[in-house]
Amino acid sequence: MTDTLFALSSGRLPAGVAVLRISGPEAAAAVLALCGVLPPPRVARYGALSDPRTGETLDRGLILFFPGPASATGEDVAELHLHGGRAVVAAVLRALSALPGLRPAEAGEFTRRAHANGKLDLAEVEGLADLVAAESEAQRKQALALASGALSRRVEEWRVGLVSALALIEAGIDFSDESDVSGEVTMDAVARLARLKEELLAALTDAARGERVRDGLVVAISGPPNAGKSTLLNRLAGREAAIVSALPGTTRDVLEVHLELAGQAVTLLDTAGLRETSDLVEAEGVRRALARAEGADVVLWLCDTGSQPPPALAHAVKVRTKIDRDAAIPLGWIGISAASGAGVDTLVSRLEQEADRLGGREPALITRERQRRALEVATLHLERALGDFGGHEELRAEDVRLAVRALDQLIGRVDVEDVLDALFSTFCIGK
Numbered sequence: 315m316t317d318t319l320f321a322l323s324s325g326r327l328p329a330g331v332a333v334l335r336i337s338g339p340e341a342a343a344a345v346l347a348l349c350g351v352l353p354p355p356r357v358a359r360y361g362a363l364s365d366p367r368t369g370e371t372l373d374r375g376l377i378l379f380f381p382g383p384a385s386a387t388g389e390d391v392a393e394l395h396l397h398g399g400r401a402v403v404a405a406v407l408r409a410l411s412a413l414p415g416l417r418p419a420e421a422g423e424f425t426r427r428a429h430a431n432g433k434l435d436l437a438e439v440e441g442l443a444d445l446v447a448a449e450s451e452a453q454r455k456q457a458l459a460l461a462s463g464a465l466s467r468r469v470e471e472w473r474v475g476l477v478s479a480l481a482l483i484e485a486g487i488d489f490s491d492e493s494d495v496s497g498e499v500t501m502d503a504v505a506r507l508a509r510l511k512e513e514l515l516a517a518l519t520d521a522a523r524g525e526r527v528r529d530g531l532v533v534a535i536s537g538p539p540n541a542g543k544s545t546l547l548n549r550l551a552g553r554e555a556a557i558v559s560a561l562p563g564t565t566r567d568v569l570e571v572h573l574e575l576a577g578q579a580v581t582l583l584d585t586a587g588l589r590e591t592s593d594l595v596e597a598e599g600v601r602r603a604l605a606r607a608e609g610a611d612v613v614l615w616l617c618d619t620g621s622q623p624p625p626a627l628a629h630a631v632k633v634r635t636k637i638d639r640d641a642a643i644p645l646g647w648i649g650i651s652a653a654s655g656a657g658v659d660t661l662v663s664r665l666e667q668e669a670d671r672l673g674g675r676e677p678a679l680i681t682r683e684r685q686r687r688a689l690e691v692a693t694l695h696l697e698r699a700l701g702d703f704g705g706h707e708e709l710r711a712e713d714v715r716l717a718v719r720a721l722d723q724l725i726g727r728v729d730v731e732d733v734l735d736a737l738f739s740t741f742c743i744g745k
């Protein structure tokens with residue numbers, strides 16, 4: 315018999331309202347035990363909740379019942395909307411755990427049941443995890459699309475296309491005595507596979523963008539010592555996150571600040587000033603500074619004299635600093651005074667343009683490394699299936715079957731247990 319799960323599904327207490335969720339075969343019995351009545355499906359009822367053992371009223375709140383399978387988990391689900399006090403919630407949780415067949419849910423266990431009951435495929439579960447974690451507008455949009463099945467639907471279309479091409483290839487094998495018919499259906503199949511390959515490649519090309527939006531863009535501030543890098547970081551962060559001093563070589567460790575720019579999550583890095591130095595600690599700072607700048611999506615090269623960045627950072631956005639002291643801005647540079655704030659708006663607009671360019675407007679289809687890898691495998695098999703098999707069409711059919719399998723892995727139709735275990739452990743309890 316399946317356990318009935320319960321957990322606090324809303325956030326940290328105390329809060330205005332706390333939502334407890336119950337899912338499983340005993341959900342209706344649990345509501346009856348605590349509330350005395352079972353509200354009609356999907357209609358909120360206000361009433362008292364009492365401890366079934368003592369009859370003592372524990373709280374008054376809203377009670378909802380969603381009979382399965384038309385519920386979030388596919389099982390009978392109940393929601394209790396209580397006053398969000400710690401003692402209130404603790405008392406109701408205690409009363410629930412005393413009921414037969416009920417136990418506290420583990421992290422992500424409601425979602426795991428939804429997946430087991432066919433409510434969500436693996437890609438949609440990943441979307442849900444991303445939605446709960448989303449901090450920027452772009453992350454929210456992308457996660458919502460994934461959770462709502464945007465990727466799953468597209469993969470299903472691809473899968474249908476592959477399976478129909480496979481049917482043609484198999485028909486060609488059956489007709490191999492009549493070489494005319496056989497050659498024609500094979501050509502038709504290959505043409506379909508070629509079109510599908512283009513679609514898969516387009517989604518793959520766009521995957522880097524999806525992963526970037528999900529992870530957030532990395533913007534590194536680089537430049538010689540004393541350029542005013544930490545001063546700019548503090549201004550953009552709106553707080554004194556980094557130490558500023560007139561001493562060149564102040565910053566050594568890489569400092570991270572999280573911002574939202576043009577709807578994109580951005581990690582802004584302050585780094586050590588680049589120079590030759592015999593100080594071992596500073597030298598390590600310089601090494602890290604260069605490494606992080608080279609790996610960043612956008613580099614700001616700050617300099618108060620207008621010297622060019624090293625070749626590795628030639629693509630940087632060039633920023634002439636301290637224009638309050640000397641306003642000669644080289645051509646193609648943005649001039650700022652991080653101290654007074656002059657020119658910082660222009661720099662921020664430029665960063666917003668970069669964020670727009672890198673993140674795009676429409677949500678990407680592929681947003682995780684796992685999804686990208688599965689799609690890469692599918693594309694690889696599809697490329698192979700387009701080869702010349704010298705009449706051995708059964709080999710072509712096998713490559714198409716492997717491509718289908720990779721798509722099945724992408725949305726979790728096969729081989730999902732390991733992925734699910736790792737994924738659900740990232741969920742919070744009550745989700």
Ligand SMILES: Nc1nc2c(ncn2[C@@H]2O[C@H](COP(=O)(O)OP(=O)(O)OP(=O)(O)O)[C@@H](O)[C@H]2O)c(=O)[nH]1
Pocket residue numbers: 538539540541542543544545546557558559560561562563564565566585586587588635636637638639650651652653654
């Ligand atoms: N006049 C003027 N001084 C500035 C400006 N920005 C920073 N400074 C000064 O320049 C000095 C160095 O500033 P920091 O922000 O520490 O420079 P940094 O690039 O982080 O330096 P390191 O971490 O040592 O590489 C400090 O004395 C700042 O007050 C500016 O816009 N105008």
Ligand SMILES: [K+]
Pocket residue numbers: 539540558559560561562563564565
């Ligand atoms: K400094």
Ligand SMILES: [Mg+2]
Pocket residue numbers: 543544545556557558564565584585586587
């Ligand atoms: Mg600094």
